[in-house]
Amino acid sequence: MLRKIGLLVTTAVLLTACAETRFVMHTAKRLGETNKSQGDYKVGKPYKVKGVEYTPEEDMAYDETGIASWYGPNFHGKYTANGEIYDQWDVSAAHKTLPMPSIVRVTNLENGRSLVIRINDRGPYVAGRIIDLSRRAAQLLGVEQTGTAKVRVQIMPNESRVAAERAKAGGTQLAAKDTPISVKGVNSEPVASQTLSDPLEDQRNAKAPGQLYVAPQSAPVVQAQLVTHTQILDAPVTQSASKIAPVGQISRVAVSPTQLYVQAGAFSDVGNAERVKNHLTTIGNVSVTPISVNGRDLFRVRVGPLSSVADADALLMEVVDAGYVNARTVVEKTARN
Known part of the structure; x- marks a missing residue:
């Protein structure tokens, strides 16, 4: 009888140890997956x-x-x-x-x-x-x-x-080696x-x-x-x-609502902005608009507005080919009348 009881206790201990081992392995696997x-x-x-x-x-x-x-x-x-x-x-x-x-x-x-x-x-x-x-x-x-x-x-x-x-x-640090894992430490709240x-x-x-x-x-x-x-x-x-x-x-x-423009550049000298505008007149509707950036007055040279991203891409290539390699596509709110 005592031998049977001992066998049952040993089996229970082994099963518990296996369950804990599986839990630890599963936890380590999850940490490995999420700790990119x-x-x-x-x-x-x-x-x-x-x-x-x-x-x-x-x-x-x-x-x-x-x-x-x-x-x-x-x-x-x-x-x-x-x-x-x-x-x-x-x-x-x-x-x-x-x-x-x-x-x-x-x-x-x-x-x-x-x-x-x-x-x-x-x-x-x-x-x-x-x-x-x-x-x-x-x-x-x-x-x-x-x-x-x-x-x-x-x-x-x-x-x-x-x-x-x-x-x-x-990055995120894993627990030190041999640190015990506590089930109570796992947040089980949904x-x-x-x-x-x-x-x-x-x-x-x-x-x-x-x-x-x-x-x-x-x-x-x-x-x-x-x-x-x-x-x-x-x-x-x-x-x-x-x-x-x-x-x-x-x-x-x-x-x-927004509109697309291609901006050739922004200049502190309005004369330079006007010269760029004149250079690009054959490409499209070019305008010079003033803007204040951190207390500094600048004059933006823009072509547009444009009806689609495809149109903006095509026009941007024309402006770049005209020598303005820093030209970019910009998006602005539609002006209210």
Whole structure:
């Protein structure tokens, strides 16, 4: 009888040990899956691509409108500019000058979708583009099918500083070797989340600002935290230091009609601006408009407005060929009469 009891106790101990071993192995596997390489913090030196010079810098006031594109399959699994492995299903993007990593809010000015995105690569180097979205980010913003969209890109200072410090510290750290894993330490509370809808279906249904979405089922589902609010497009991104928006957080904001222009340059001397205008008169409708930037008066030379991204791309090539290699496509709110 005692022998049977001893055998039962031994069996129970072995089963418990096996269960704990399976739990530890499963936990280690999950950590390995989610603890992707965070890459290095990198600003980088000035560089030149196709005759155009770019100067990377920490710019916590960055706020620009322009054209977004997306990249995916041909780069999936390859290294990004800061040493990460590019995953087209992550919510990320490439930018020419912002530090890596940086956190930005990208707003699609055509449908009002606004997404928090992590910058971890350099590009795009196609003329007229200001940001290159991952495939997943493009899906969530409704850009995958169209290929391009008019967007506003705003740096998120608090989030960017946190991301930078994390990268400088080597990213997320795993527990030390032989550290016991406690089941009590695992948060078993369900995570409240909702998924996002097919952007094309959104457009067909013409949902009002502030409504939530359901994610498309044709791709791996990424749980995106949702915020329902309406934001004035002219307002800067502001956050409390205690409120850090997670990458993948999406909302819908109010947007205004916009127009496309090709800007040949901005000059401090109005005479120079007028000379450039005269040089480009045969290309299209050229105008000189004054603007004050940080207390400095500048005169912008622009061609437009243009009816489509394709038209803007074609005209941009003409302006570049005319000798203005730093020309770019810009997006502005439609002027009110």
